[in-house]
Amino acid sequence: MAAPHRTQQERSSRTRARLLEATVECLVERGYAGTTVAEICQRAGLSRGAQQHHFTTKAELMTRALEHLFTRLADEIVATRLPTGPDRLEKGIDLLWEAYSGTLSTAAVELWVAARTDEELRGHLLPVDRALGHATLEFYRRLVGDGDAAELETVLLLTVNLFRGLALDAMIGGDDGRRAALLAEWKALVLRRRAG
Amino acid sequence: MAAPHRTQQERSSRTRARLLEATVECLVERGYAGTTVAEICQRAGLSRGAQQHHFTTKAELMTRALEHLFTRLADEIVATRLPTGPDRLEKGIDLLWEAYSGTLSTAAVELWVAARTDEELRGHLLPVDRALGHATLEFYRRLVGDGDAAELETVLLLTVNLFRGLALDAMIGGDDGRRAALLAEWKALVLRRRAG
Numbered sequence: 001m002a003a004p005h006r007t008q009q010e011r012s013s014r015t016r017a018r019l020l021e022a023t024v025e026c027l028v029e030r031g032y033a034g035t036t037v038a039e040i041c042q043r044a045g046l047s048r049g050a051q052q053h054h055f056t057t058k059a060e061l062m063t064r065a066l067e068h069l070f071t072r073l074a075d076e077i078v079a080t081r082l083p084t085g086p087d088r089l090e091k092g093i094d095l096l097w098e099a100y101s102g103t104l105s106t107a108a109v110e111l112w113v114a115a116r117t118d119e120e121l122r123g124h125l126l127p128v129d130r131a132l133g134h135a136t137l138e139f140y141r142r143l144v145g146d147g148d149a150a151e152l153e154t155v156l157l158l159t160v161n162l163f164r165g166l167a168l169d170a171m172i173g174g175d176d177g178r179r180a181a182l183l184a185e186w187k188a189l190v191l192r193r194r195a196g
Numbered sequence: 197m198a199a200p201h202r203t204q205q206e207r208s209s210r211t212r213a214r215l216l217e218a219t220v221e222c223l224v225e226r227g228y229a230g231t232t233v234a235e236i237c238q239r240a241g242l243s244r245g246a247q248q249h250h251f252t253t254k255a256e257l258m259t260r261a262l263e264h265l266f267t268r269l270a271d272e273i274v275a276t277r278l279p280t281g282p283d284r285l286e287k288g289i290d291l292l293w294e295a296y297s298g299t300l301s302t303a304a305v306e307l308w309v310a311a312r313t314d315e316e317l318r319g320h321l322l323p324v325d326r327a328l329g330h331a332t333l334e335f336y337r338r339l340v341g342d343g344d345a346a347e348l349e350t351v352l353l354l355t356v357n358l359f360r361g362l363a364l365d366a367m368i369g370g371d372d373g374r375r376a377a378l379l380a381e382w383k384a385l386v387l388r389r390r391a392g
Contacts, residue, residue: 031312033230033310106312110309112368113227113309115368116302117225117226154377154381162357165357165360168360182353
């Protein structure tokens with residue numbers, strides 16, 4: 001049987017995805033400063049010319065890679081692991097913790113820190129970072145459904161910022177068991193707050 | 197009147213402090229990757245040879261600069277602004293927030309993130325980071341005095357990790373007002389937890 005014919009658009013979209021995955025890999029392995037567009041292209045099996053057809057600069061490529069990773073994780077959660085039932089907020093916190101304990105968090109922290117002293121990167125990153133923040137909040141609004149929207153936003157923002165801090169702790173080799181204990185304490189605090 | 201005679205040791209200690217201050221300045225302005233030992237020496241008015249008499253590598257210089265900054269802030273707080281009275285825990289949280297909103301936090305986050313992909317820096321930074329963590333905990337134990345030590349450690353660790361996350365938010369240009377509101381929420385949660 002002949003392989004299905006791929007359109008130009010399908011090929012372009014696959015190439016783009018391969019480039020973005022290679023970008024995340026490099027960023028996580030080498031950090032922002034240690035990553036070059038040349039190495040990303042080599043990993044993705046693309047020439048520099050073919051890459052520039054998709055993204056013009058390292059800063060744009062990196063920002064789109066973060067967005068791509070976020071969207072892939074969010075799609076996967078919505079498609080297969082959306083929590084239900086009365087403890088869905090608690091399960092939702094676990095999902096957020098999972099997202100903040102892995103590649104997404106490492107990539108995001110690398111970019112945020114690099115963006116502090118890199119104006120071009122900051123210009124690309126800020127609107128994407130805000131959009132991802134809003135998407136996360138919207139996800140939790142739909143998940144929890146009932147209750148005070150401002151209250152949910154406060155809990156979510158405290159949780160996100162705590163998890164960012166814990167992600168930093170993990171990045172520098174802090175103790176796993178201590179982080180797990182802090183997560184349990186935090187869930188107890190949040191649930192008590194909602195109950196009280 | 198003649199200037200007081202400075203011993204060799206005094207001169208060396210002043211040179212060391214000047215070098216460490218210049219290191220923090222460069223780190224905050226340019227980030228870890230963008231900082232060179234040559235520029236630090238230039239700002240401190242030292243030759244490379246004179247610098248190498250004090251510190252052998254960029255990683256060592258950076259780690260000692262973080263330690264120096266922490267010690268200076270801690271000494272200043274203990275000497276002039278140690279909170280007293282029944283609301284000393286709340287005031288203590290404000291002091292920690294202040295420490296995590298400024299230069300110390302920016303310098304620490306730069307080094308933590310760089311250390312993830314730089315083994316030499318990680319080797320220098322990890323023991324210093326642990327020692328500073330213990331010193332902070334010890335400070336709060338003495339400040340609060342009474343109560344359950346494990347409980348205080350949990351509250352402090354949650355607070356430190358939340359503040360690390362909020363420091364990242366500030367680094368990428370997040371909203372000041374929102375961070376202030378989250379700080380107020382957090383203090384209310386901590387104080388209710390201790391009361392309840």
